[in-house]
Amino acid sequence: MNSKILIIGACGQIGTELTSALRKQYGTEAVIASDIVTGNNELNSGPFKLLDATNYQAIENLIEKENVKEVYLMAAMLSANAEKMPMKAWDLNMTSLFNVLNLAKEKKIDKLFWPSSIAVFGPTSPRENTPQHSIMEPTTVYGISKQAGERWCEYYHKNFGVDVRSVRYPGLISYKTLPGGGTTDYAIDIFHEALKKNSYTCFLKEDSTLPMMYMEDAINATISLMEAPKESLSIRSSYNLAGISFNPAQLAQSIKTHLPDFKIRYAPDFRQKIADSWPQSIDDHVAQKDWGWKNQFSIEDITKIMLENLNQRYSLNTI
Numbered sequence: 001m002n003s004k005i006l007i008i009g010a011c012g013q014i015g016t017e018l019t020s021a022l023r024k025q026y027g028t029e030a031v032i033a034s035d036i037v038t039g040n041n042e043l044n045s046g047p048f049k050l051l052d053a054t055n056y057q058a059i060e061n062l063i064e065k066e067n068v069k070e071v072y073l074m075a076a077m078l079s080a081n082a083e084k085m086p087m088k089a090w091d092l093n094m095t096s097l098f099n100v101l102n103l104a105k106e107k108k109i110d111k112l113f114w115p116s117s118i119a120v121f122g123p124t125s126p127r128e129n130t131p132q133h134s135i136m137e138p139t140t141v142y143g144i145s146k147q148a149g150e151r152w153c154e155y156y157h158k159n160f161g162v163d164v165r166s167v168r169y170p171g172l173i174s175y176k177t178l179p180g181g182g183t184t185d186y187a188i189d190i191f192h193e194a195l196k197k198n199s200y201t202c203f204l205k206e207d208s209t210l211p212m213m214y215m216e217d218a219i220n221a222t223i224s225l226m227e228a229p230k231e232s233l234s235i236r237s238s239y240n241l242a243g244i245s246f247n248p249a250q251l252a253q254s255i256k257t258h259l260p261d262f263k264i265r266y267a268p269d270f271r272q273k274i275a276d277s278w279p280q281s282i283d284d285h286v287a288q289k290d291w292g293w294k295n296q297f298s299i300e301d302i303t304k305i306m307l308e309n310l311n312q313r314y315s316l317n318t319i
């Protein structure tokens with residue numbers, strides 16, 4: 001049997017689009033999507049399994065039965081939700097990572113992708129052009145779990161030869177799936193509300209600049225990193241990815257070029273504190289040098305794509 005790829009947490013924002021991209025690249029039958037909840041239509045167009053990311057035995061049984069050699073672990077609790085359920089977030093984020101790291105250590109899988117985040121940085125990190133190597137004192141549960149996760153990835157690589165690869169995603173913007181409880185979710189919510197009500201109440205302040213990225217760029221980064229030759233990778237914790245940086249006022253301005261009457265008001269909530277602890281922009285020259293990473297989509301591109309596609313989905317009633 002040819003070896004297969006497994007995506008754990010495939011129903012989430014990244015997992016759904018990653019599954020489609022990997023199936024396009026390697027063939028539908030070669031990519032198994034899995035999640036603790038039932039898959040949507042897109043995921044069910046190929047192999048789909050119910051799987052709990054915290055259940056080592058269940059993952060081991062599946063990878064042995066299906067001859068899985070590559071795993072993308074996308075199950076995680078994001079920043080805003082994790083502040084509400086700290087122990088649950090810690091347990092999910094760490095147990096799922098140890099499960100796949102240990103399967104790789106036992107040589108049951110050959111290669112592993114695990115997502116980190118800009119949340120690994122904190123208020124004492126430089127906020128502009130945050131370097132690859134920097135002070136990291138995250139102040140959120142999610143950030144602490146990602147930072148600890150990065151240390152463990154590097155440890156398993158150095159001590160057990162595990163081929164684990166990772167990027168620090170910025171806020172990700174997409175129209176196919178809704179975001180799942182993060183601080184950067186406003187940058188998706190705003191498009192939905194713009195089309196539904198022509199106005200939006202933002203939970204971050206107007207000048208809260210954060211690094212963001214269009215989903216297609218994030219998927220390209222993920223797959224290029226996984227396809228890069230081992231020898232070219234100098235980072236086994238997680239690579240910085242810059243994307244583009246903007247704040248809610250700038251995004252609202254970009255939306256106004258398409259919807260001139262669009263109105264935004266600001267009502268910051270507990271997520272403001274999280275955003276204030278994160279970098280405003282990221283230096284990703286190490287990723288550029290090691291595996292040729294380059295961001296493609298600008299704020300203008302993203303605005304146009306989001307409005308056009310969401311408009312179509314609302315008119316076809318597919319949301």
Ligand code: AKB
Pocket residue numbers: 078079080116117118119142169170171172181182183184185
């Ligand atoms: C979040 O807001 O929690 C995520 C992230 C930046 O990792 N989108």
